[in-house]
Amino acid sequence: MNTLTHTNFNFPGQKNVYHGKVREVYTLANDQLVMVATDRLSAFDVVMPKGIPYKGQILNQIATKMMRDTQDIVPNWLTATPDPNVAVGELCEPFKVEMVIRGYLAGHAAREYKAGKRMLCGVSLPEGMKENDAFPAPIITPATKAEQGDHDEDISKEEILKGGIVSAEDYAVLEKYTYALFERGTEIAKQRGLILVDTKYEFGKTKEGKIVLIDEIHTPDSSRYFYAEGYEERQQRGEAQKQLSKEFVRQWLIANGFQGLEGQQVPEMSDAFIQTISERYIELYESITGETFVKADLSDIEKRIEQNVLAYLSK
Template identity: 40%
Template sequence: MIQRTLPHARIPDLPNPYFGKVRDCYDLENNTRLLISSDRISAFDQILAVIPWKGQVLTQLARYWFDHTADIAPNHVISYPDPNVVLGKRVTILPVEIVVRGYLAGTTSTSILTQYRKGLRQMYGHTLPGGLRDNQALAQPIITPTSKAFDGGHDEPLTAEEIIRTGLLTRQQWDEVSEKSLALFARGQQMAAKRGLILVDTKYEFGTEADGTILLADEIHTPDSSRYWLASGYDAAFRAGTRPPSFDKDVIRSWVAARCDPYKDQIPEIPFEMIEKTSKVYIDAFEAITGQKFHPDTSGDTPLARVRANLSRYFTA
């Protein structure tokens, strides 16, 4: 399996490269962009490992959701020239990350559960009632927007009023992305429920074309951008006050954090069984969410050779 990973997609024949933590991107003519999902997994501000099939799973899972939500929100996708690659319209990402939450859940400093436990009841422009329990369903989903941090910055909580007053988005832009986000989340929850899953919360990124048209970008409803619980175990866990069962995609993160301070210490070598386990989590998530069997593309001498061949039409002279 390790021999079939895509640790990078550095292709000198492609123009205008930009290399992110897990994606390698190239800007083409006509305001288009190639986004290649590698198998790198990132945490603690560094690359921890490469996970077999991760890039293909996430690309194809996002494709599933883009296809099933295009009637709600137009997206940046033009085509899929390779199982790991999206050819998309080049957009300017809006400086606000839209997070929709349907439950009092989360572990980060910006999560509503973390803030609720601290005694806060007003957050992100919403007022939550007292007496809510961990992981309880909200009366209705809410949007908890944050600033879109760039260059290693940290996301900061925002309210709709702050977004408009500071000019991060216009009133018209905010109304459009918030309406579409709630509709996307409702579609996601409805489809997840049919698969025995609960879509707990998710984040959306939107960008604008040159003419100002807003498009859904990046990814949608993947395990990397969303929290899913298994519906069959939710009621028992809620009654017991424990965390509902979910796709534990933080297998490697938890393993590393238990053995060192990953922000200060050298990361220990991650054993293959942890890599294999993480790969299985992603594949299981794909199959549970879509109801489809995951079929890895094993063509080409290596995944990079296959990607190069499929993208050769975009090579510069």
């Protein structure tokens, strides 16, 4: 099956292009951004050799739907989605922190807790918690990009303000928006029989100085979901929770001797396994959105995208 693993467009008024791990961002002269979601799959900060059919479409469509479902409470950068793999929006100056919010002791927070830490990003964690227990109230544990590499690093609110990374006035807005988005995301997840465990939000400033939500939101790549049914029983029995995220890919890689460490080789992914990943992503889409996934035409993805974006830009 055809997948979109790289693009090399030259749109009218194009100033530059940024090739990220899974998305490619084209900046145009009129302060517009064209963000293309590719089918690349990243795990342990490493891009896998093969693309996953429909993955870019799935992530783009979840993110754009969630932006529209939250725009009444938090403004965002999005202006149009001219193609299943494309979002067009306003050029913003990103804040240098990611607002990570956690409703449950899972993932990175659980690993830190297990190591004996009771303070995470300046936030005190209660004693006596088990992995995947709910916090008394959601906590914000910000992260900042490391100077070297793509790894995120924990940082406290106090360090952010003291270092002048974000002003106190702006940080207050980021906090307010983060809690509001997580509350809405939790409500949407509950309607789908899911629990929004933790997620991250990124924000930027428009030319006019308005703070808006940017990047993706509530996707399985940026969020962790549990199935609500059976959650309490699994907690009581000390069993692992049934997750809705790309964790299954990470677990397969670990089982095949890869965790992104130096000297490790990415294991060969068979076409059958690639197909399984694609089917799981479609399941993720339908579970998170409550809608049936409609497959886009894969016969010539680049040509399709180019035609759709050019038609939009010419309006």
